[in-house]
């Protein structure tokens with residue numbers, strides 16, 4: 001795989017989408033060939049799985065959720081990510097397996113060893129070259145969200161309680177501690193411009209070495 005794999009992670013309302021848009025603009029302006037895709041989803045089957053995960057009226061256990069995420073993930077890696085990396089492209093992922101470790105593992109109470117085994121099976125070696133974690137307390141994230149979105153529009157996962165989302169945040173920080181070379185923790189309460197500059201600087205220094 002010759003390309004460069006970048007993932008973005010963070011809790012609700014952390015500004016992930018804004019930063020991904022800005023990063024893509026930067027890639028375009030600097031003539032990097034890239035693709036950007038989202039998890040869960042990114043393939044036709046993945047989008048169907050996404051629909052189940054976000055809107056199913058059935059009660060999904062953390063185990064079922066995780067297996068659905070992993071199926072979507074494997075399809076995305078094999079059909080989209082690996083071919084793009086083989087062509088030397090930058091691949092930008094809006095969430096990746098760290099989301100499963102946090103949402104289904106640390107917050108959903110699945111065993112981390114199980115997540116690890118199944119994730120390694122699903123991703124076939126596609127570990128990110130860098131992961132940007134936009135870190136924000138849950139209350140701040142929800143404040144931001146409710147400004148531009150009516151609460152009734154929150155999806156199934158977003159509606160879970162504060163305790164769950166606090167565990168998500170702590171889970172992310174644990175992952176960052178365990179993977180200090182891969183994961184860059186960014187204080188997401190900074191201005192979008194400041195965050196954008198940090199992301200670009202990290203990308204430039206890591207991409208050069210690559």
Ligand code: TYD
Nearest residue numbers: 012039040069095096099100103104157158
């Ligand atoms: P999405 O609408 O993409 O949310 P966001 O804009 O916050 O990325 O919904 C994805 C939801 O799925 C989000 O709440 C996180 C959750 N998720 C998991 O629980 N596990 C996973 O492995 C992934 C990829 C996402």
